[in-house]
Amino acid sequence: MTNQNAATTVELRLPELLERLQQLPREQSVLSVYLDISPRRLDREALLLAYRDLVREMRDSLPAGDALAFDGAAARIEAYLTNRSEWRGQSLAAFAPAQSDALYVGQLPRRAGDLAVWDTEPHTAPLLAILDDEERVALVLFDSEHARLFTVFLGEIERRTEITDRVPPRQKTGGWAALSQSRFARHREERIRQHAHRAVAALTTMLREQPFDRLFLAGPDEAVALLRRSLTRPLRARLAGTLRLPLTAGDAAILAAVHEAAQVSERKHELEMVNELIEEASGGPEADAVLGADAVLETLAQRPISQLYVAASLQRSGMECPSCGRLAAAAATCPDCGTAMVPRADLIDPLIRQAVRRGATVEVVSGEAERLLLLHGGLGAWRR
Ligand SMILES: [Zn+2]
Structure with a gap:
């Protein structure tokens, strides 16, 4: 049709x-x-x-x-x-x-x-x-001969570079004299080190052309350790850890691993933010933060807030003033204009909407931060 x-x-x-x-x-x-x-x-x-x-x-x-x-x-x-x-x-x-x-x-x-x-x-x-606000992440899949470099932005692979350096195979036992054996091993090591330096140079170019916020490495332990030692200071400052990925990982596996690492760090960040909120809110009526539906709704009606925190699974009904839009957990008449309040099955959507309209940012938190916030009514806000 x-x-x-x-x-x-x-x-x-x-x-x-x-x-x-x-x-x-x-x-x-x-x-x-x-x-x-x-x-x-x-x-x-x-x-x-x-x-x-x-x-x-x-x-x-x-x-x-x-x-x-x-x-x-x-x-x-x-x-x-x-x-x-x-x-x-x-x-x-x-x-x-x-x-x-x-x-x-x-x-x-x-x-x-x-x-x-x-x-x-x-x-x-x-x-x-x-x-x-969105992080750009770089990832290097690295072994003694291959380096695959990626940047990931907004859930997609944005850029990719591959470097291959032939390295002489490990010496088998055989007719070589001990001296030449160790010289050969040194030669091999030197070649791998050069390979790492080429990977670092390519990463440095990426960083200059399109700055990334965090860097992940993946590959066999020994090779990754060597690459890590070769990183320059700006790269080391962005190093966020190693990921478990085979060297031949396809795009989907790469994006999934980067996404998961980002989630873990996001959850950690949320937990820190919620802890900070709770600590401030415990400071009494003069505190810059409030917790719980009553205090948050009251604050939103009285004065500007800069940030609203909502536990992702929070569901709450409440009352809304059909005349001025005032929200309340429970009130028969509007505290602001005296109109009879009407019940609303969902108070969270209009609450978020009002906060955004008044210039607040909204953080919907999950995981550990969510459980912690739910112990305090599932809602919190920073006053402006
Ligand atoms: Zn009203």
């Missing part, structure tokens, strides 16, 4: 998406939408409901003359959400220019929070923040 009004949808990797958006003609309105597509949203109905909520809120505040163009742009994004079945990453960014039938879409490796912006230029700040 074909649809004559079908949008021209262009899915792009982030750097290309940004480039494309910068080329859009100015002075025309664009609907920019960021949506959480992390596992708790995998259900399409939940995703569509969240999107419609976002669009409805937005539409109420539009200049009357914009409604038609806005509806067209919003329908293009809704059609995309309805038809698309495969999601990667944590968030989706979609940009629908008013005066065209095009739709530009990218999937983001991090949460950007739900957000809709209708403006005369695409809202790219969250995209830029993610690109700035």
